[in-house]
Structures are given as C-alpha cells and as structure tokens.
Amino acid sequence: MVRTADVVVIGGGLHGCSTALHLALRGLKPILVEKDYAGRHASGVNAGGVRQLARDIAEIPLSLSSMAIWEHIEELVGDDCGFASHGTVLVAESEAEFADFRARVDDLRLKGFTHEELIDRAELKRLVPAVSDHCPGGVVSRRDGAADPFRTTQAFRKRAIEKGAEVMEGTTVTGLSRVDKTWRVETSAGPIEALKVVNAAGAWADRIAAMLGEPVPLEVIAPMLMVTSRVPAFIEPVVILRSRKLSFKQTGNGTVVIGGGHRATPFRDQNRTVLDWEKLAISARTVWELFPIMREATIVRAWAGIEARMPDEIPVIGPSSTSEGVYHQFGFSAHGFQLGPGTGAMMAELIATGATNVPIDGLGIARFVAR
Amino acid sequence: MTEASDLASAYDLVVIGGGPAGLAAAALAARAGVSTVLFDENPGVGGQIYRGITSTPLKKRAVLGEDYWAGAELAAEAKASGALIVTGATVWSLDPTRQVGVSIAGKARMIEARRVIIATGSLERPFPIPGWTLPGVMTAGAAQTALKAHGLVPNGRVLLAGCGPLLWLLAAQMLRAGARIEAILDTTLRANWLRAVPHLPDFLLSPYWSKGLALLREVRAKVPVIPIERLSARGEGKLQQVDYVSRGKDSRRQADVLLLHQGVVPNVNLANAAGVAHRWNERQICFEPVLDVDFGSSVPGIAIAGDGAGIAGGTAAAERGRIAAIAAVRALKPSASVPDPQSVRQKLQREELGRGFLDTLYRPADAFRLPEDETIACRCEEVTAKQIRDMAAIGCEGPNQMKAFLRCGMGPCQGRLCGLTVTELIAASRHTRPADVGYYRLRPPVKPITLAELASLPISEAERKAVER
C-alpha cells in the first residue's frame, strides 16, 4: 500500500514535530516519519534553554520570531511545556571579556536588535546572587527562559496528531525518488508519496541530503549534560559563559542542569554515546569556581544527546539546491531547541505559500555546495 | 588504606564488587600473575551474602550458620592472592572502552582496564505495598546485614512478610540470635506448589533441598506462619500496624518492624550504563545480561559474574567468578596456568540445579509486583502506580518516556527500586510483554558523586595545555 500525504517530514525531533504541526494548522496533511520515537535524541534530552542571547546574527530574526511563539506556547500546543522566563545571563569573567560584550551589544543596537542588554556588577549580583565575586558584569536577555525539552517535543507531537498529522515512529527512511512532481519516500513501513519533503533528520540529515545528491559537511556531535539532585532554589536565570564552556540552570524541581558543550563520543548507528568524564570534570571545576555554593551538590546523572553540527555553527534552513519540493531544516549545532517553534512555523509558511516573511538569508544549503 | 592517588592508571583486570564472584575472580586472576584490582563500595569485602565476614561482631558460629563462614576462606584467598583489594571504593562509571570511574574517600580517578569483571550481584526485588516507605519497614536483607555486620536485631513487635529462601534463612538466624518474631506473613501462592512439581527431581539433587527443609522446620517450630494475599503497612510517621488478608479474611497486627522480601534480582545498573545488552527472563521476572559461556557480555572485555549474571546463589557466584577470571587470564596472559574451566562448570551446574524449583515456587504473586493505585512505585520521586498506569493509558510506551513525564527513576536510586515495577506496570496496562517494554536506559554516574569529587579528577595533559595557551 502506498500512503499519500501533502508533505513528508523526516525526523521527529522538536523541529520535525513543529513543522508537522504548523503544516497541519495550515490545512495540509503531513506524515512525520521518525526512526525511533519523538524526542529520543537531542530534542528530548537537551538542556532546555530558550535563548535569544548570544546568537549568530544570521539566526536572530528566526530566534525572535520563535520567542514570540514560546511566550504563548500553551495556546499553540495545549501544554505550557514547562516554559518559565527568567532570562539568560552571559557572565563576563574578566574586564577584557566585558569590553567585548559591550562592543557586541552596541553593534546589535546599530542593527536594530535590542534584546541583549549590558549589565554591570551590581545588576549581575542582583540577578545571580550566587555568582562568584570576580565577575565584572555581563549581558542579559530578559525574555529568555527554559523549558522541559522532552515534554515540549511530545506536546508538539501530540498537538500535530490532533490537528491531522500522521506520526509514524519506529520507521526509517530508506530512499527518496521523484516521479514527475511527486516524491516517493521509501520507508521501513512502506512507501509514502507527497509533493513536498522536509529533511529535519538532525544528526542523520546528511544521509537524507546525500540521497538527493547534496552532500553536506555535517558533524555528528553529542554535547554532554549532567544534573544534580534537588537543592533549594538559589538561581533563576540560565547562566552561560563565553570563554569557558558552561551553561548552568536550576529547574523548577530544584535540580541543577550543567552543560555547555563539552562533547561525548557519539555512535549514531547505535543510538549511543560514550561520555568523557575528564571533560565533565572541567565543567565541574568551572562550576566550582563560578558557584562555590554548588561544591558539595551531588551529580546524579550525566548524558549526551546526538545531534548535528555544521562547520559554521548555524543551521541549514530552506529549499534544497538540487531537488525541487524538498526543504532542509537541520544542523542546529547545539542551539536549535529555542528555534523549534518558530522554524516550524516559518517552514510551513514557506511550503504552503512559497515565501516567508522571516529572513533566512545566509542559512541555505547552497553555502556548502562545492563551487 | 589505599587512596585514589595510590592507584595505577591502568590494570589488566578490574573486578567490581567483593562478594563471592568478585573475590573468587580476583584471587584466581591475581594468582595467575595478572595485575588485578578489586573495588568494593562497602567498608569490607564479602558482598551481601558474606557481609561483614572479616569484621562481624557475632562470634557464635551457629547464629549465621556454616554456609556464611565459608566466605572467610574466599576472603582470605583473595587477600593472599596479590590482588589489590580496595574497600570503600565506589565505581560510578564504566564505559564500553573500559574506562572505570571510581571514588575513594571523596577523591575520584579514571582507571583503564584491559578486562572488567562486573560482580555487583543482586538486590532485593521491589516489594511495593501501601506504606512501604514508612520508617520501620525494611527489607529482610537489611535486617540480615544489620545482624551480620553490626550484631543488631530488630526490636519490639517484628513481622516478616513475603517469600523466598532468604526470608526463611533470616528468620532462622534471627531466632538463633535470640530475637523474637511475631509472625511470618507468607505470600507464596498455593498454586505455585503445583507448578513447581516438575522441577522437583532436579531440586532433590541440589544442595538446597536438605538445607531448605531443615530451615523451614526450624522456623515453623517457633513462629506462626500465616498465608496472605494482601498486605499493607500503616502508621503516622512510622510503622504502627500491618493489615493483611489471609484466606479471604481481613486481619491486622500492631507492629514496630516489618521486614519484606520476595526474592532477589540482578543489579543491572552498572552493566546497563556500560551498554551491555540485557534480556527479559520470564521465569525469574527480571532483566539479566546476555552472556556467553564464559560470562562475557555483549561489550568486548566486560564479563559479568555472580548473581548479576542471573540469580543462582552465592556458591554458584564464586564458580561463575572463576570461569570469568579464567577467560580473562587466557585473553590477557595465555602462558599463565589456570584451572580447567570444565571442572568448574560441572560444579556450577550442580549449584544451579535447584533454581527452577525455587524460582517457580517463590515466583511473587502479581498483587505484590503490580501495586494498587495509590501505592508508591518510585520511592525517590514519590510516583504512584496510578500515575504510571494513567500515563501508559494515554500512550506512554516505555520506561524512558515515563521517566521524562513523571520523573520516576530519576531520583538518586536511579530506578533500582522501581525499574521492574514500572516496566511491569506499563506492560500490564498496554497488554504487551515486559520484554517489549524494556528497561530504563541508565546513565552514569551509577552512584551519585559530588561536584567536588568530580572536580578532583586529575587534570589531563590536554586540559593543562589548553589552560596554559
């Protein structure tokens, strides 16, 4: 039996689920194909930061449009996704770093972006009382926040189904071919025919692109995270650093999630990662210095989610360069969670109308096509 | 006392766990000239079966029985073998490249192992009844540990409840030590006797038969044994009363201590986190690692001996440890002389003969594995059976999704006391099999470590260079 749909979305991460939902909201019939289950990898196990702060200029418009959705997420998916907005703070660890931050914030203002705000030592201490005294200030994005990643992905999946999307989990895409204007997506559960295809396959997206004759230099990465047992509330915003790899956040239930980009070794064909404890020890030492209060907290779990990183650390978003009707949405390089709701909406608009108001210049796959 | 900084950066063989399997494995390997370290998190070796074997304050041998004292020889052999035995050493990580994360007295180290034998044994099967989190409710194994290692016996009105050989052994040991037991609430299903009959011939050939019978007689002569179908613990802030249903009739007893036991299951946490493949064992209703004849796992270089390989008891554990160690020595040092594994296998077979009968007879009733709605299934995060059933009913298919929704298995015990319950509840709710539902994907550290401990890991060359640059 050949299934038919308007759009086949490959990949059940937050991006795939969001695109499927927004397509369904536009009255199209999407089928989402996921090889494991929705949120199995990075979408379900990332640090949950909903951050506009410190983004590449090319993805700021997308990030701002996504933030507008996050702020009303419950209206969209019927679940608050655990989203809470307490801001993200980028902490400067030296005067030199603080000067760089000042230059960045000034530059953003000139370009018309005001979401990043320079803060002095006193405001930093007010926002993050537990931070070590050696930090001279920082940058805050006050509307940023954090959400529960697995719950968010599941909420998008559930609402997509309610709105008419079909979700096929445990189903692997094995081939892509085109007859006239119709794409035939071969899967482990039989073929699906559709006019449009979205490649939101995360760490496996290069394989889909390769089927289209569009090889991309995708690196499979697995950023590590660890979480402590519950401790009393002592910090509200998410804290990040620039020169050292750290992201730090306390969740509503009291546990503290420590991440920042040190990587495990990924084995994407086995859905497995091997942690690097010497690197996690570096994170532990950074926290030790930045938050003395955390020294005797216990680490109860560490893990890593498998995802894709592009060489320029910004995603691939937009139409395929070789195959009409195929759209890419991958390579979020460890900061795609916040972009999920907005990118799905933008992608659905692009597919349904042929155009989008959100600028995505500079994010196309063409930048990797051999010249 | 060995400190973290005293350890070498690599060993031929790392043995994790100092019970019978670990002690026998370490002794055999070290005698064959393989550099061997054994880590055990307890203050002394012996594991649970020989708990406190080198330090117990109980001097009357009859209290714990000769089977217990057999552990002294194993401990002595391991000590004399040349293996480095480190107690108070918590292994919190093992990965497929055989990097071992260990903490000793608040300091962490990563150790490389050419071979690993996991000998982390078993733990008591979860026994989720209403009120099982109340102070005063403990496992039978806990009472046995208190007795063996510390010379402590429960005080006041003491009840034992459940089924399985350990329950009877504990009762006998407590009575010999002069403790009083008000009653044993026996949850063994009557129908299990019939089901067990086909396994009886094997059981009669096993060493368990005569010992078991003597134990039952000894206990029944002194303590009333009441067959029960339902059980709950009640009290304000601590246990005060135990309610039960016996042959359809509601009863209650005042109680200060309730000791629960319904068999033991492999402690899979470390092996699972290391990526070892596991499968469901329907006869023993638990997950166990997939192993070859030498107890080698699906991860090259990692073997699992003892009850962690599937429940077979303490004597079998030592033989399994020897078989795993022989394979390790042959791989590491082919020139070394080792015992003939065939003779060890024969001994092992005899030890394992009685299991079919015991597993079938003492298979815990559904009522004590699939708790009623308001009963807590996950003790750490206080998640009830009803919450798990409801979530399964709305489409949650597996324990890992359940974890993300309800936080069950996310507390410090990392699912050790709820994992099987959650798997079985999901399977029952979704009309599928535990084998299809699967188990939690466990994450290191398998035992919590403090941030300070982790920060104490020696700084690697690469990191030092990065900082200097």
Place this chain on the structure above:
Amino acid sequence: MFKRLGDTADTLTIEIDGKSVRARSGDTVAAAMLANGIDHCRTTPVTGAPRAPYCLMGVCFECLVMIDGVGSRQGCLVPVRDGMRVETQQGKREAGR
C-alpha cells in the same frame, strides 16, 4: 528500632543532630542510627515524608544524611569515626553546605 546483641561493645562517640550517641567501631552511620533508636534519617525533598534506612546495602538511597558537613551521603556505606558529626537531612538539602 534495633538492639545490640550482648556480645558487642560500644566503643566510640558520634554526634547526631548535635546529640552525642555511642556507636561501635565497625558500625556504619546507618547502623549507628538504628541502634540508637533514631526513627528517621531524612525527610524527602518531594513531600517531606520521613524515611529511614531501607536496604542497608547501598541501593535504596533512603539513608541519605549529612556527614561532617557533606550532604546526601549514603549512611549505610560510611563507617563511623570517633567525633563524626551526622545530621538528619530535611527535605531539599542546602546546596554547598
């Protein structure tokens, strides 16, 4: 909740929540608490329910206590030392205390 058998002797002193109690060399912290009739060693971070040692073999994490200022230590795995300070752990423990 537990009593010592006659042939064991108390040999050292530890402090539990500021009160001096006797323990036997070779006791773990959890065993010393049981022997001294301490009926719970912590309250849970979720609902504040009292808990006491459950398994005494390092798997249940019910006997978490603060030992010499370090929180969430497994009382059943730590041997007592003369002069050791043990505190029961109430709900969410203080980070870094």
